[in-house]
Each structure stands twice: as C-alpha cells, then as structure tokens.
Amino acid sequence: MDPFFGLKNLTPQQQVGALFVLVFGLLLMASIVTFLLSIREFDDDEKGERRRLELKNVDGMLRTSWIMMIVFWIGWVTGDWVALTLFGLVSFFGLREFLTLSPTRLGDHRSLVLAFFVVLPMQYWLIGTAHFDMFAVFIPVYVFLALPLASALANDPVRFLERNAKLQWGIMVCIYGMSHVPALLLLKFPDYDNRNAFLVFFLVCVVQTCMVTQHLVSRRLMRAPVAPAISQSFNWRSWWIGVTVASLVGALLAGITPWVPGTAFAFSFIACVAGSMGHFVMKALKRDRGIPSWGTQGRSVTGAGGLLDRIDALCFAAPVFFHSARWYFDV
Numbered sequence: 001m002d003p004f005f006g007l008k009n010l011t012p013q014q015q016v017g018a019l020f021v022l023v024f025g026l027l028l029m030a031s032i033v034t035f036l037l038s039i040r041e042f043d044d045d046e047k048g049e050r051r052r053l054e055l056k057n058v059d060g061m062l063r064t065s066w067i068m069m070i071v072f073w074i075g076w077v078t079g080d081w082v083a084l085t086l087f088g089l090v091s092f093f094g095l096r097e098f099l100t101l102s103p104t105r106l107g108d109h110r111s112l113v114l115a116f117f118v119v120l121p122m123q124y125w126l127i128g129t130a131h132f133d134m135f136a137v138f139i140p141v142y143v144f145l146a147l148p149l150a151s152a153l154a155n156d157p158v159r160f161l162e163r164n165a166k167l168q169w170g171i172m173v174c175i176y177g178m179s180h181v182p183a184l185l186l187l188k189f190p191d192y193d194n195r196n197a198f199l200v201f202f203l204v205c206v207v208q209t210c211m212v213t214q215h216l217v218s219r220r221l222m223r224a225p226v227a228p229a230i231s232q233s234f235n236w237r238s239w240w241i242g243v244t245v246a247s248l249v250g251a252l253l254a255g256i257t258p259w260v261p262g263t264a265f266a267f268s269f270i271a272c273v274a275g276s277m278g279h280f281v282m283k284a285l286k287r288d289r290g291i292p293s294w295g296t297q298g299r300s301v302t303g304a305g306g307l308l309d310r311i312d313a314l315c316f317a318a319p320v321f322f323h324s325a326r327w328y329f330d331v
C-alpha cells in the first residue's frame with residue numbers, strides 16, 4: 001500500500017492539486033489557531049507576555065511556511081526560471097540582511113558589487129542552464145579566490161582577513177546554500193520525470209517541521225540549554241524530538257519522492273540535522289554581532305525584516321541534502 005494515500009500513482013497535475021489542498025488547508029488551520037490564541041487574555045501578566053512571545057515566534061515560522069509554499073506553487077505553475085528568480089531574490093535580500101550588520105569599508109565596495117550583481121546572478125544562471133559541475137564549484141573555488149583579490153586591489157589592508165571572511169561566509173550561506181534548493185530540479189531520478197519540484201516541497205516541508213517542532217518542544221520541556229551563551233532554547237532532548245518527528249513526516253511523504261519510506265526517512269534525517277545545526281551556528285553569528293535576531297520585534301533592523309531567522313536552516317540543509325542524494329544515487 002502506498003504510504004501517502006496513493007499520491008505517487010497520480011499525475012503530476014493531480015499531485016500538486018492534492019498537495020496544495022492538504023498543505024494550504026493545514027497552514028490555514030494553524031494560522032487561525034495561532035490568531036485565536038494570540039487574542040486570548042491572561043490573568044497573569046508575566047505568563048501572558050511569555051505566551052505572546054511564543055506565539056509570535058510560531059507566527060513567524062508559519063509566515064515563512066506560507067511564503068515557501070507560495071514560491072513552490074508559483075514555480076510549478078510558471079516554470080523553473082520563475083522559481084530560480086524568486087529564490088534568487090531570497091538570496092539577494094538574505095545577503096543584504098547579513099551584510100548590513102557586518103561593518104564594511106570603502107575598500108569592500110568592489111567585492112560587494114561583485115557579490116550582489118555578478119556572483120549571485122551567475123550562480124543561478126548556472127543552475128538554470130544545467131551547468132551542474134560548474135555550479136557546484138563556482139563559489140567555493142573561483143569566487144573565494146577572486147573576491148579577496150578585488151579587495152586587495154582596493155589598497156585597504158585594515159582588518160582585511162575579517163572583512164573578507166564575513167563576505168565569504170555571507171555568500172556561502174545566502175547564495176550558495178539557498179541556490180541548492182532550486183538546484184534539486186537538476187537531479188534526474190529514474191521514472192521521476194517532471195516531478196522534481198516535489199523534492200523542493202519535500203525539503204522545505206521536513207526542515208520547517210523540524211524547526212517548528214523543536215521550538216515548541218523546547219518551550220514545553222524547559223531543559224537546560226546546551227550552550228546558554230549561544231541559545232537559551234537549544235537542548236538535546238527537544239532537538240532529537242524535532243529531528244525524529246520531521247523524519248517521520250518525511251517517511252509519510254515518500255509518495256511524492258522517488259524513494260521508498262525508509263530512504264525518505266534517512267534523507268529527511270540528514271536534512272533536519274544539517275538544518276537545525278546550521279540554525280544553531282547562525283545563532284552564534286547573531287550573538288557575535290550583538291543582536292537577538294536578524295529582525296527585532298517584527299521590524300526590520302537589517303532591511304529584510306528578519307528573513308535570515310526564517311531561512312537559515314534551509315540554507316544549511318539544502319546543499320547537504322542535494323549532494324548526499326546525488327552521491328548516493330549517482331544522479
């Protein structure tokens with residue numbers, strides 16, 4: 001019996017219709033429940049404030065899920081190039097947000113122009129034209145050698161290593177990492193023609209499920225944090241629960257992948273481990289910059305309204321998921 005209600009036996013058009021009815025329905029229900037809880041009054045002001053903060057975090061995750069599902073739908077309806085453009089814009093605003101809190105000097109302007117207006121579009125163009133081998137090494141090989149050269153030619157050695165490391169780190173996360181999400185469209189699995197968009201959906205779904213579950217469980221368990229100077233909410237118990245729940249969801253979604261449930265569980269586990277650990281690393285970067293989040297109290301402090309708070313896990317999960325699948329299945 002098909003583990004996902006026979007979804008794999010449907011045509012791609014029937015699959016996307018069924019998925020959107022299911023997913024958007026669940027998101028709508030979750031959004032309604034969150035809204036109703038947010039307007040509830042509490043006799044204890046401290047408890048009420050704590051609950052409102054929790055609901056605010058959940059609402060932010062739900063908004064991210066809405067955006068990602070809409071991007072998936074638009075990409076499915078309009079074609080791969082529109083999806084690439086949308087993810088390219090996410091990379092653009094994510095990198096802008098990252099670099100806003102990283103002080104730059106006049107000597108960095110050449111490298112910044114190259115990053116935003118040469119590296120970013122080139123990376124997504126390589127994906128769109130299926131130049132897979134070049135897309136995989138373009139940034140970690142060519143760009144990482146070229147950008148420091150551009151900075152050096154600007155004749156500004158002050159904090160040279162630190163400035164270039166920040167730019168390269170931002171490019172690696174916001175451009176290289178995020179670009180691997182639409183790059184899933186490149187993978188060619190046997191008997192899986194015209195369905196690769198569902199791998200994008202699959203990855204986003206399991207990573208978001210992991211992050212939401214981990215957040216909710218950590219609030220309930222109130223266990224001692226692993227690294228309190230980095231995160232007050234990260235503990236191993238909630239982490240294991242979040243990864244396990246999301247991996248089980250991935251197994252249930254095997255019907256929309258080219259894999260059996262056991263394989264889908266394994267690759268969900270890989271994506272969730274990479275994504276959750278990446279999110280933890282990004283928290284360390286935020287603490288280094290002296291901020292609690294990329295967006296403060298619902299307002300934009302960096303120009304993109306806390307976008308990185310919502311996509312950082314995906315930026316780390318996507319390349320690990322992509323290259324693991326390509327290596328294991330030799331596609």
